[in-house]
Amino acid sequence: MPDENTGRPDTRTSKTLHNGIEVLELLGRHPHGLSVTEIAERIGVHRTVAHRLVRTLEEHRLCRRDAFKRITPGPGLIALAESVESDLRGVALPVLTELAESQEATAHLIVPEGEDEARALMVVEPSRARVHLAFRPGRVDPLDQGSAGLALLSAMPPRPGERAEVALARERGYAVSHGEVTNAVTGVSAPVVRSNGAPVASIGVSVLDPQDPARHGEAVRAAARRIAARLP
Structure with missing residues (x-):
């Protein structure tokens, strides 16, 4: 090297x-x-x-x-991965589970991976929804595509040429995207921010047929605040 x-x-x-x-x-x-x-x-x-x-x-x-x-x-x-980010996993799991059930949608916790990517750390599927999206933890996507990455960017200092959706996410506290990561799927995510202002993750839901994205937005914002308040 x-x-x-x-x-x-x-x-x-x-x-x-x-x-x-x-x-x-x-x-x-x-x-x-x-x-x-x-x-x-x-x-x-x-x-x-x-x-x-x-x-x-x-x-x-x-x-x-x-x-x-x-x-x-x-x-x-x-x-090898079990001990990595164990505090975040432990805090987030009950919140993710409750979010998935209340929104009847797959809930996910996404963490930044370097400067330009985001990785799915945890994925929880709803038990009662008739139809929902399924994907595995470990998936990596560009940071500037999909609601999870946009939510993370909204908690960071503005970047030159950043998308208008990032500024909108800063304003309302959550990001929305449609079909950017998976066709026909709408993502709604909010950043999880530590007390020092640093984004540690984003939490969100993947919805196949969103009737009210704002309702999902308020739910993910509340979930993000709960996780942030419990982090060491």
Whole structure:
């Protein structure tokens, strides 16, 4: 891995470990799997090197092969992730569950991932709704698309060229989007902001046929305040 200042390889880091982490990040973006050849091409190594990396990750259950020999994320990643953001998970789960039931819609907690992406940390589906959206935690989307990312941006300082929807979300306390992340689905989300003003997450619902987005907006705003008040 090159040093940011000199451009030369950084001898303080492990290239093999760096490549292994690149494989895991790549699989996180392609949950339906990649072949060893595709992995090699995308991280820029020989196929033999990619094969060794995959075999090592398989031994630690961090990836696995499906029936078509495509490499997918492994169950060992779940165990590693359990302790990450555990306080936020514990505080948010009962609030998410109540939100999903009261709104009869899938509720989600989204966290910022770097400067330009947002990751689904938790997803709770309603138990009584006849129809609802289903998606898995771990999904990563652009920060400037979808209500969850727009809500996070609304709690951050304005950025040059930001969308008008972000300013509107700042004004009313929640963001609304339609069909930006998933076709025909409306998202309504509000930012969860710590006492120091920093956004830690957004909480929202994904609605297939919204009758009153403002009602969902008030619900997600209230849920966001409840989570923020309980954070350590």
